[in-house]
Amino acid sequence: MKRTAIYPGSFDPITLGHLDIIQRASEIFDHVVVAIFENPQKKGKHMFSVEERIDMIEGSLRELGIDNATAATSQGLLVRYMEEQSIKVIIKGLRAVSDFEFEFSMAMVNKKLNDNIETLFMMTDTNYSYLSSSVVRELAGYREYHSDLITHYVHRRLVERFGADP
Numbered sequence: 017m018k019r020t021a022i023y024p025g026s027f028d029p030i031t032l033g034h035l036d037i038i039q040r041a042s043e044i045f046d047h048v049v050v051a052i053f054e055n056p057q058k059k060g061k062h063m064f065s066v067e068e069r070i071d072m073i074e075g076s077l078r079e080l081g082i083d084n085a086t087a088a089t090s091q092g093l094l095v096r097y098m099e100e101q102s103i104k105v106i107i108k109g110l111r112a113v114s115d116f117e118f119e120f121s122m123a124m125v126n127k128k129l130n131d132n133i134e135t136l137f138m139m140t141d142t143n144y145s146y147l148s149s150s151v152v153r154e155l156a157g158y159r160e161y162h163s164d165l166i167t168h169y170v171h172r173r174l175v176e177r178f179g180a181d182p
């Protein structure tokens with residue numbers, strides 16, 4: 017049976033920190049679904065549309081040659097999407113203890129909703145422990161782009177949105 021894992025997030029935009037987790041998960045699983053889930057509390061507060069974020073995920077996966085990961089999106093609850101798609105494993109990246117507290121309770125809730133679902137946590141690479149999509153967005157606002165934070169593909173999309181480096 018094909019082993020599939022889902023890596024949920026907002027990916028606004030996808031960073032090299034996310035892609036490091038995806039790369040490592042793609043070596044353990046046959047297929048990784050990188051899934052954009054709209055947090056209803058953050059609705060309308062994203063910088064990029066779902067379509068733009070999917071495009072940046074797909075472009076970055078191609079650029080890094082990760083060929084067993086695909087992008088997806090759903091409006092519903094993660095666990096219900098996983099049941100529909102017969103996916104049993106959630107991958108989460110952890111950067112700091114502060115991530116852990118939130119992710120721990122999310123994992124408990126998901127387990128309550130479906131006892132067959134497992135959440136696996138992967139530690140961030142130390143190079144990316146400070147990196148988040150909000151750091152990338154903030155720097156892009158000043159037209160600062162760093163190739164050790166994002167792929168060339170995302171860099172091009174940010175330049176289209178914010179303009180070239182000063």
Ligand code: ADP
Binds near residue numbers: 027037145
């Ligand atoms: P962000 O927190 O950057 O806005 P998301 O909400 O899209 O990112 O997060 C999706 C998942 O990726 C979460 O499990 C989050 O902990 C993880 N993640 C985000 N950035 C990193 C990173 N630099 N290293 C490891 N995991 C990360």
